Amino acid sequence: MITLALSKGRIFDETLPLLQAAGIEVLDDPEKTRKLILATNQPDVRVVLVRATDVPTYVQYGGADLGITGLDTLIEHGNEGLYQPLDLRIAKCRVSVAVREGYDYAAAVRQGARLRVATKYVAIARDFFAAKGVHVDLIKLYGSMELAPLTGLADAIVDLVSTGNTLKANQLVEVERIMDISSRLVVNQAALKLKREPMRQIIDAFGKALEATA
């Protein structure tokens, strides 16, 4: 049995065409079922639905053989025990610094002010500001980062930006782009050895589907 860990939503939806290219069709709609293990048209391939941040954990410890997860999540989790063979170029977005409209971020940085930064992406934010030589106090949040500058919790946030609509709706502006994000296929190293043939088939089919759209 090959187990693929996916999260519901954008990653799941954008993975379906890749699965199709590998001849795999998921038999349930995750938005309609309460099931967490979804069968496919291939009796020896199944999909498990996990939280996006849990995908690397499932693959690292062998709860899943393969998984698809954002580069942001991977960086925060670390690469240990994971083989990362493919950039799937799906679920594209970026990690950026944003502040309240009217907040002079450039001046604060120039003056060497100590910035309070709220984020779910603590590792990415820490590395980014350290490389810039900016002193920051990081405040870990688990969601609704946009609220932090509006309530005075923080001067800035580090968050994912896709269309920019969420920032705009909350009177925030993007002031620095930290990195581009896309989803990656991650593979359990032991599973790749033990189930080499079926795993290779899936990885190669994904690779071919990507070449076709390049």
Ligand code: PRP
């Ligand atoms: C992300 C991010 C922003 C939003 C940005 O949240 O945290 O809130 O998307 O997208 P936009 O630029 O297109 O408006 P996501 O929906 O991934 O869920 P989350 O809040 O659980 O991170």
